Amino acid sequence: MLKKVFLSMAIIFCFVSSAMAAEISPIKLLPPDLKGGKSLMQSLQERKTSRSFSTKKLPIQELSNLLWAACGINRLDSGKRTAPSASNKQEIDVYVAMEDGLYLYNAKAHVLEPVLKNDLRKNTTTILQPSRNSVADAPLQLIYVADYSRMAFYTNDEDKKFYSAADTGFIAQNVYLYSASSGLAAVVRGMVGKDDLAKNMKLRADQKIILVQAVGYPAE
Numbered sequence: 693m694l695k696k697v698f699l700s701m702a703i704i705f706c707f708v709s710s711a712m713a714a715e716i717s718p719i720k721l722l723p724p725d726l727k728g729g730k731s732l733m734q735s736l737q738e739r740k741t742s743r744s745f746s747t748k749k750l751p752i753q754e755l756s757n758l759l760w761a762a763c764g765i766n767r768l769d770s771g772k773r774t775a776p777s778a779s780n781k782q783e784i785d786v787y788v789a790m791e792d793g794l795y796l797y798n799a800k801a802h803v804l805e806p807v808l809k810n811d812l813r814k815n816t817t818t819i820l821q822p823s824r825n826s827v828a829d830a831p832l833q834l835i836y837v838a839d840y841s842r843m844a845f846y847t848n849d850e851d852k853k854f855y856s857a858a859d860t861g862f863i864a865q866n867v868y869l870y871s872a873s874s875g876l877a878a879v880v881r882g883m884v885g886k887d888d889l890a891k892n893m894k895l896r897a898d899q900k901i902i903l904v905q906a907v908g909y910p911a912e
Contacts, residue, residue, distance in 0.1 A: 716793040719804035721756035729873035739868050742877035744911035745830035758907065759797050761870035762786055763863045773799065775862040778855035783842040784863060789813050789833040794893065815889045816904045827879060830906035834867065836860045840898040860902040867905055877910040
């Protein structure tokens with residue numbers, strides 16, 4: 693009897709989650725523009741953390757370029773990414789929080805898949821500086837989530853934490869460099885309310901939020 697109750701609850705949960713996501717549509721991204729932007733050396737020179745953002749939305753081409761630079765597929769024959777990962781586990785998922793909802797970046801299809809209609813950007817404020825609304829109001833919040841189910845090769849949580857943190861750092865740096873190349877502002881934060889954010893995102897127990905990175909145009 694108890695199993696039937698749990699099964700019914702699981703079915704209801706999946707139905708509700710699907711219904712919430714169905715209110716927003718997938719976003720088909722454009723092929724990345726590989727010829728634009730500043731040189732690598734210029735981007736390194738101009739890479740910086742910014743905490744003042746315009747609320748202006750990023751055009752679809754900019755969004756497409758940014759996500760591909762973050763961890764898109766750059767070798768179609770092998771499916772390997774612009775950012776490395778330990779043993780090529782590709783365990784870091786990039787969730788994209790925008791005004792119209794929460795999406796998951798599908799690198800293989802180069803598509804943003806709908807997750808929730810809710811605007812979760814306010815949930816990404818830092819614990820120490822919750823009043824910095826300019827950061828929370830950035831049009832894009834990239835939420836880096838490690839999926840431990842893809843890391844069964846590692847036998848303890850310490851290894852999973854270490855490698856997923858390193859792999860997230862590679863992605864975040866790609867975003868920083870792309871932002872510098874394209875005149876965007878970016879800031880990465882670790883001290884966010886991860887437990888509440890994970891609950892709002894409806895993550896599983898084996899999915900762990902590592903970092904959040906705001907991206908947008910600089911405040912004028």
